[in-house]
Amino acid sequence: MMVMLDLLLDLLLSPWVFVPLVYPGLVSAFALLLFIIWAERKMAGKVQMRYGPLYVLKPLGGIIQLVVDRIRYLFQEPIVPEEADAAAFVLAPIALFTACLLPVVVIPVGPEFYAFRSDISLLAFLALSSLAPAFTVAVGWASSNKFSLIGGLREGYLALAYEVPLVVSALAGAALYGTMDLVEMAEAQSSVWGVCLNPLAALVFLLLVYMETSRFPFEISEAESEIVMGPFTEYSGILYGLCMGASYVKMYALSLLFTVMFLGAWHPLPPPTGTVLDPILPGAVVFAKALAVMLCGTLLRAVYQRYRIDQALKISWHTLTPLSLASLALSALVGVA
């Protein structure tokens, strides 16, 4: 019996199970989802002279408000409209959420702790994360609603415009360290962080993290005052919960990548203490940095309005794409020196 338990524990703690399932994978993504939306509402509330979530667990400022909301979503009837393509309508949000979470498996959360290591793990991340917009378009199409259709198409246009500078600025990061292996990239930053070596690439990448995940002022595909809820207009219940959570999970994955590539990953690492803390600490450092990136992104909601889609496309193609190319050149210069 004890042997069985030990085996199970070993299996769970082995990186190729722990990373996708617990941290930084599914469990922490869900926990973060509950926290980050609460934090977003709380911060916006502070700026807007109101409380934000308050009454669910009042001593802690309503911190489990989102748990309650999720439970409500779970028990709410998921309505599938008669004219919708039922199979696609149900499956697309699940695929969307999965596609947003999947890239996380590539992220190393410690010098020795990763699900797998590859020379091209950066490319694997980018390839996996670019799957998601296709499912948003599918969501918009399957709903058989004009607002959903417009929202899905908007997402399609924007994804195309955002992917190019995102990939180019990520490649600028790779050129900086001369590798596409995320573990090597992280280790290369033990003394100087990537953001100091190539601030331009870091800035462009960070902006695109926020743009890709519909943060304000680029919350365009779901623009409430224009197209109700964009692609997700017809959704209810837990399917809506998945749709709404997808962009936050994507922000989580991209923030982790940003941390690993530009914010020094787990550096600076305190000296080993010889306790159980040692394997946990690098992961905690990565998480804290990624969380800070996410909190900045969510605070933008309280500051900005919303750009029009043509303006966002123009910003992406006319400003950010040339800037990302320039950052590639900068990386070449810095990398040589």
Place this chain on the structure above:
Amino acid sequence: MSEAEERTIELLIGPQHPASGHMRLVARVDGDVVVELRPDIGYVHRTVEKLAEVKTYLQVVPLVERPALADTANHNLGYVLAVERLLGVEAPPRAQYLRTVLAEISRIHSHLYGLGILGIMLGSSTAFMWCFNDREPLIDLAQELTGARLTYSYMIPGGVRRDLPPGFAERAEKVFRYLERRLKDYERLYFRNPVVRARTEGVGVLTREDAVRLGVVGPNLRASGVAYDVREADPYEAYPDLDFHVVTREEGDCAARMWVRVDEIRESMRLVREALSKIPDGPILHERFSKAIPPKWREWMEEKRRVKIPAAMVSLRIPPGEALSRVEAARGELTFYLVSDGSPNPYRMRMVTPSFRNVVLFRHLIRDCRVADIPAIYGSLDYFPPEADR
């Protein structure tokens, strides 16, 4: 189906849409470009004009306030002016000043309401919350004067219901200082926010000629460079005594309409300050009514500084005739036309609200623009469906 029709889809925005208000916008869009937009109004028609025919003259006062909840004082004033013109009386000077003060406070919080709606339509929940929050001190101020937060029914034929409470001017000054400070924050986060500028400047341009031709009124007209304001063109109440200048902008776009409202808030604050410093002493109800009040109640009125509405006003009968009044409400020129046949109820009341005159702009301005410009232009017009539908 023609080729042009095949290219476009019809988008029904509202009445169940987060940004439609109580109306439906039927938009025909080609890709992201709006080819045509038809506003479908009347969802909140409440037969105010017909209802007025079965109510007494005094009962109509709260009735005309209902259509424009954000701007009740000016609607109240417009109706009362028409009744007074029918009667041939004029409120005493102190009452006229008090009416002006309340009308301007109402204008300020109505403009804040409009700016808040524009903010949320552009996607800024902060602008919305700030504007709606900062209406509160003004509403409190009005409550102190009238006893009600929004539906004041403060102006009655021949005067006003209550006198100025002691210390009102100082508290008003405090509120205005607060609002001036806040307007600076607004400028940084909202009016001059690069995103707001990108979304409003050059969007929904209404030329001077079109504004005049379409009969547009209020801030929307003045944002196109036409210096027309009833307060100046046909002064009423205390406005002739006050140093008033008309706020205009030349550009005629959404940003100009927003800025006209912002500047009018500042102008209104100045007007209230001036009116409060100049306010004359004297009665607050016309002799015709105050002499009908029994002496015991007149003492009570002196002591409480408020009016006991006399029976003569409750069952007011007005000699046959007709009267027209115009006031500058927050959203533009408001016209009342009142016909009396000598009975206790108005024979006919016609009420032309500024929103109704501006609804034509939806069709005119929202054309060949982007889908995202629909809420931006809608918000900049400060259009209020219940006011238009009456």
